[in-house]
Amino acid sequence: AAHSGSDPVRGYAPSMGQIFLRRFQLVTQFRSALETGQVTVHYQPKIALPSRQVVGVEALVRWRHPEFGPLDPDEFVPAVEATGLVDALTSFVMEQGLQRVRSWLDRGLRMSTAVNLSVRNLADANFPDLVAEALRRYDVPPQLLTFELTESGVMSDPERALPVLRRLHAMGVTLAVDDFGTGYSSLAYLRQLPVDEVKIDKSFVLGMGTDLSDMAVVRAIVELGHSLGLTVVAEGVEEDSAREQLVSMGCDVAQGYLISRPLSEERFEAWLRARTIR
Numbered sequence: 001a002a003h004s005g006s007d008p009v010r011g012y013a014p015s016m017g018q019i020f021l022r023r024f025q026l027v028t029q030f031r032s033a034l035e036t037g038q039v040t041v042h043y044q045p046k047i048a049l050p051s052r053q054v055v056g057v058e059a060l061v062r063w064r065h066p067e068f069g070p071l072d073p074d075e076f077v078p079a080v081e082a083t084g085l086v087d088a089l090t091s092f093v094m095e096q097g098l099q100r101v102r103s104w105l106d107r108g109l110r111m112s113t114a115v116n117l118s119v120r121n122l123a124d125a126n127f128p129d130l131v132a133e134a135l136r137r138y139d140v141p142p143q144l145l146t147f148e149l150t151e152s153g154v155m156s157d158p159e160r161a162l163p164v165l166r167r168l169h170a171m172g173v174t175l176a177v178d179d180f181g182t183g184y185s186s187l188a189y190l191r192q193l194p195v196d197e198v199k200i201d202k203s204f205v206l207g208m209g210t211d212l213s214d215m216a217v218v219r220a221i222v223e224l225g226h227s228l229g230l231t232v233v234a235e236g237v238e239e240d241s242a243r244e245q246l247v248s249m250g251c252d253v254a255q256g257y258l259i260s261r262p263l264s265e266e267r268f269e270a271w272l273r274a275r276t277i278r
């Protein structure tokens with residue numbers, strides 16, 4: 001993976017000027033990268049517990065940069081999010097995801113795609129219209145599109161975000177709270193939002209095997225989520241023991257390297273075929 005901070009392998013830390021320059025380059029190059037196929041979407045499956053049936057995927061953006069090599073989203077998404085370009089990013093990922101859902105439906109598979117939203121999408125009063133138009137164009141039931149939002153994304157401007165979320169929810173789109181447990185006012189905020197799903201932050205799930213307090217947090221979120229009528233998803237499931245513990249807690253859905261890493265479209269389709277045709 002690429003490093004954004006100091007690089008222990010090459011033994012130097014980039015200067016502020018270098019960091020700024022690279023960030024500037026990434027932002028100015030992003031649109032043409034979208035248009036020339038450098039930016040792609042990878043898919044990571046989510047499975048139901050305990051059945052292990054594939055219920056959907058999370059769509060995760062990737063950038064194969066001609067000079068810097070493969071970039072993780074943590075390297076360029078924050079830079080892109082600070083500009084209006086994030087609209088183009090979200091649309092691109094949503095379009096790719098809906099195309100997948102359409103193709104699965106055509107093969108008799110009912111699977112959803114989850115797309116990560118940015119603060120800016122939630123501040124855009126036109127965003128729900130854009131989504132409705134895309135759903136019509138791909139003829140996809142709204143329930144098969146999930147948007148993942150973070151607490152900071154909603155709470156930075158709740159006056160603008162809430163009407164957008166309410167409209168998406170009224171359309172039947174599935175809404176999920178991402179990285180749950182890492183914010184400050186999580187409980188109060190969860191009750192106020194029109195959401196269907198809560199994703200337990202991977203830090204707790206990863207720590208479950210060695211840290212009893214992480215285990216307690218995961219159990220508490222599963223119970224809290226269920227008491228609010230929400231689907232509970234655990235991400236960062238790397239160990240079979242974690243999957244077993246989640247099953248025993250009644251967690252509904254698992255996502256993580258144990259099931260699969262995020263895969264290119266082609267490799268994901270191969271993974272899916274190997275899994276469903278037997």
Ligand code: C2E
Pocket residue numbers: 044059060061072073074077089090093116117118148178179202235236237238255256257258262
């Ligand atoms: P996220 O939404 O929390 O996505 C989950 C991240 O956890 C992904 O990193 C995924 O590869 C990683 N992950 C999945 N399973 C495991 C596991 O078992 N163990 C560990 N250690 N990690 C696991 P990725 O793809 O690098 O994405 C990082 C973040 O970038 C995402 O975090 C999300 O916030 C953001 N992002 C990715 N794609 C998009 C996008 O299309 N739009 C926006 N706005 N943000 C995106």
Ligand code: CA
Pocket residue numbers: 058116148178
């Ligand atoms: Ca996510």
Ligand code: CA
Pocket residue numbers: 178179199201202235
């Ligand atoms: Ca997450």
Ligand code: CA
Pocket residue numbers: 179
């Ligand atoms: Ca994250």
